[in-house]
Amino acid sequence: MDYRVLVAEDEEIARKHIIDTLEAEGYEVEGTGNGLDALKRIESDEFDLLIADIKMPGMDGLELLSRVKQVSPGTDVIVVTGFGSISSAVTAMKKGAYDYLPKPFDLDELLLKINKARDRSSLEKENRALKAYLNMEKDITVIAESASMKKVLEMVQDIQDSDCTVLLTGESGVGKNLISKVVHYSSGRRDRPFLSLNCATFTEDLLASELFGHEKGAFTGALARKQGLMEIADGGTLYLDEIAELSPNLQAKLLNAIEDKEFYPVGGTKPVRVDVRFIAATNQNINRAIASGSFRRDLYYRLNVMEIFIPILRERKSDIVPLCRYFLKKHSPGYRKDIKGFTKEALDILKGYSYPGNVRELENIIERAVILEKSSHIGPDSLPQSLKMFQIETLRPDRVKPLGEISREYVVSVVEMLGGNKSEASRLLGISRTSLWRMLKEE
Amino acid sequence: MSGKEILYVSYKDEPLEDGVSYAIYLAGALHEGLRVVLMNRDGAGWMSSEGAGTAKVQSYIFERCRKEGVKVTVHSGLLSTTSIVRNIISREKIDLVLLSPLVTHTRKVLNKLLKLSPRPVVTMAKASIQNKTAEGGKVS
Numbered sequence: 001m002d003y004r005v006l007v008a009e010d011e012e013i014a015r016k017h018i019i020d021t022l023e024a025e026g027y028e029v030e031g032t033g034n035g036l037d038a039l040k041r042i043e044s045d046e047f048d049l050l051i052a053d054i055k056m057p058g059m060d061g062l063e064l065l066s067r068v069k070q071v072s073p074g075t076d077v078i079v080v081t082g083f084g085s086i087s088s089a090v091t092a093m094k095k096g097a098y099d100y101l102p103k104p105f106d107l108d109e110l111l112l113k114i115n116k117a118r119d120r121s122s123l124e125k126e127n128r129a130l131k132a133y134l135n136m137e138k139d140i141t142v143i144a145e146s147a148s149m150k151k152v153l154e155m156v157q158d159i160q161d162s163d164c165t166v167l168l169t170g171e172s173g174v175g176k177n178l179i180s181k182v183v184h185y186s187s188g189r190r191d192r193p194f195l196s197l198n199c200a201t202f203t204e205d206l207l208a209s210e211l212f213g214h215e216k217g218a219f220t221g222a223l224a225r226k227q228g229l230m231e232i233a234d235g236g237t238l239y240l241d242e243i244a245e246l247s248p249n250l251q252a253k254l255l256n257a258i259e260d261k262e263f264y265p266v267g268g269t270k271p272v273r274v275d276v277r278f279i280a281a282t283n284q285n286i287n288r289a290i291a292s293g294s295f296r297r298d299l300y301y302r303l304n305v306m307e308i309f310i311p312i313l314r315e316r317k318s319d320i321v322p323l324c325r326y327f328l329k330k331h332s333p334g335y336r337k338d339i340k341g342f343t344k345e346a347l348d349i350l351k352g353y354s355y356p357g358n359v360r361e362l363e364n365i366i367e368r369a370v371i372l373e374k375s376s377h378i379g380p381d382s383l384p385q386s387l388k389m390f391q392i393e394t395l396r397p398d399r400v401k402p403l404g405e406i407s408r409e410y411v412v413s414v415v416e417m418l419g420g421n422k423s424e425a426s427r428l429l430g431i432s433r434t435s436l437w438r439m440l441k442e443e
Numbered sequence: 444m445s446g447k448e449i450l451y452v453s454y455k456d457e458p459l460e461d462g463v464s465y466a467i468y469l470a471g472a473l474h475e476g477l478r479v480v481l482m483n484r485d486g487a488g489w490m491s492s493e494g495a496g497t498a499k500v501q502s503y504i505f506e507r508c509r510k511e512g513v514k515v516t517v518h519s520g521l522l523s524t525t526s527i528v529r530n531i532i533s534r535e536k537i538d539l540v541l542l543s544p545l546v547t548h549t550r551k552v553l554n555k556l557l558k559l560s561p562r563p564v565v566t567m568a569k570a571s572i573q574n575k576t577a578e579g580g581k582v583s
Contacts, residue, residue: 172473356541356565386468389465393568
C-alpha cells in the first residue's frame with residue numbers, strides 16, 4: 001500500500017472507527033488527536049491525505065489546513081466540519097481543501113471521498129510523469145565531425161520516413177540515448193510521446209508493471225488501474241535501454257506486443273491495442289546472449305530491423321575537441337562561469353586520453369573542469385590527475401584474436417608476399433618448413 | 444547511480460594511489476559503483492581476515508570512496524582470481540573490468556581475464572612521461 005492517510009480527530013472513538021475502517025480497506029493510516037501534532041507529523045513524514053476535524057486542541061482544522069498547504073502542497077486535506085457549518089466548509093475549500101464532510105457522517109461516505117482523492121492523486125502523478133517526459137529537451141545537438149558519426153546520422157536520416165524498429169548498439173556512454181531521441185524527433189512521430197525505460201533498473205515484476213501497466217487488484221497494493229509506458233506512448237516511440245537484461249518472460253510478452261500491436265496489462269483480461277514504435281539498445285554482445293540462450297532470437301530479429309552501431313569515442317578522435325567545446329558551452333552558464341576555451345596543453349591531454357567511459361566520461365571531465373577553473377581558459381590543472389598519470393587502453397574481448405590465429409594470418413601474408421615461395425618464407429620467418437606447412441594447414 | 448559497476452582488479456600489495464585513484468575517478472565520472480578484487484601475487488584471491496595490512500587497505504579504499512561518493516564493495520575469498528572475477532561478472536552488473544598497472548603488466552593474468560570477460564577490459568600503465576602542468580600555456 002503506498003497511499004498514506006493521517007487522521008486528525010480529537011474524539012478518540014470517532015478516530016478509532018475511521019482508522020479501523022481505512023485499515024480494513026488496505027490504507028496505511030496514522031492517527032492523532034492534536035492539530036499541532038498532526039502538523040509536526042506532516043512536516044517530518046509524507047502523507048497523501050489528511051482528514052482534519054475543524055475543532056481540535058493545539059491547532060484548529062482550518063489553521064492546520066493552511067499550514068499543511070504550505071509545508072506539503074501535495075497532501076490532500078478533507079476537513080470535517082460541524083453540522084450545518086456552511087461558512088467553515090466554504091473557508092476550507094477556499095484554503096485549498098480537497099473536500100469537506102459535515103458531521104455526523106457515514107463512514108461509507110468518507111471512504112468514497114478518500115477513494116476519489118486517491119484515484120485523482122494517482123492520475124495526477126501519472127500526468128506529472130507524462131508531462132515531464134513530453135517536456136524533455138527537444139533541442140538535440142549531435143556532435144558528428146568524424147566520418148563514423150556522420151555515417152550514424154546518415155542511417156538515421158535514411159529511416160526518418162519509416163516506422164521500423166531500431167536496435168542501437170555500442171559501449172556504455174557512446175550516446176545511444178541521444179541517438180534514440182534523434183530517431184524519434186526526426187520521424188513522423190515527433191509530435192507524439194517519446195518515452196524511455198531502462199530495463200536493468202527494475203525487478204521483473206516492477207518492469208512488467210511499468211511497461212504494460214496493471215489492472216486494479218492485480219497484486220497487493222494495486223489500488224487503481226495504472227497505465228503502462230506502452231499505453232502512454234501510443235502513437236509515439238518507446239525506447240528500451242539495456243534490452244538484453246529483460247527476463248525470458250518479459251521477452252516473450254514484448255515479442256507478442258511488437259508482433260500483434262496489443263498486449264495485456266498485468267492482471268488484465270482484455271487486450272490493449274497500441275501503435276508504438278520501438279527503439280531498443282544494448283551494450284552487450286547480443287549474439288553471445290542469443291548463443292547462450294539468454295536472449296530470444298525471434299525477438300532479436302524483430303528489434304533488429306535496423307541496427308545502428310555507435311562507435312566508441314576513441315575511434316572517432318576528431319569528435320573530441322568539438323565535444324569539449326560543446327560541453328564547455330553547455331555547462332558554463334550553470335556554474336556562472338565565463339570560460340572562453342581550453343589551453344593547448346589541456347586539449348593535448350584531452351585528445352590523448354582513451355575514454356573507457358566514452359562521451360559520458362568526457363562530459364563529466366569538462367563539467368568538473370568548468371567548476372574548478374578560475375581563469376578564462378581550462379588548463380591541465382583543472383583536469384583529473386589520473387588522466388595525466390596513466391596510459392589507458394580498452395580491449396574488447398570479442399575483438400581479441402588468439403595468438404595462433406594472428407601468427408597464421410601473418411605467415412599466410414608472408415607466403416603470399418613471396419609469391420608462394422615457402423622455403424624463402426620459412427627462412428625469413430625463422431621457422432622450419434614443417435612448422436610453416438603445419439601453420440598453413442590449420443585453416 | 445545506474446546500478447552498474449566497474450570491477451577493479453589489483454594486487455593487494457600494489458601502491459594503492461596508483462590504480463585505486465583512477466578506479467574511483469572512473470566510477471565517479473560514469474556514475475557507477477566500484478567493486479574491488481584484491482589478490483595475492485600467486486594469483487589466489489585475498490582472504491579478508493588475513494594480516495594486519497588487510498584492514499588498513501580496506502579502510503583506505505572505503506574512505507576514499509566515501510569522500511568521492513562512490514559506492515564500493517571489496518572482495519575477498521579463497522578462490523583464484525579468475526574464479527572470483529568470473530563469479531562476480533556472472534552475478535553483478537559489471538560495465539567495465541579495470542586492471543591495475545601491475546595486473547596489466549602480468550600478461551598471463553591479463554590474457555586469462557581477457558578470455559573470460561564478456562565486458563570491455565581496461566588496462567592501465569604508468570605514463571612514461573609525466574605531462575607538465577604548466578600554467579599559462581598557449582590558448583587554443
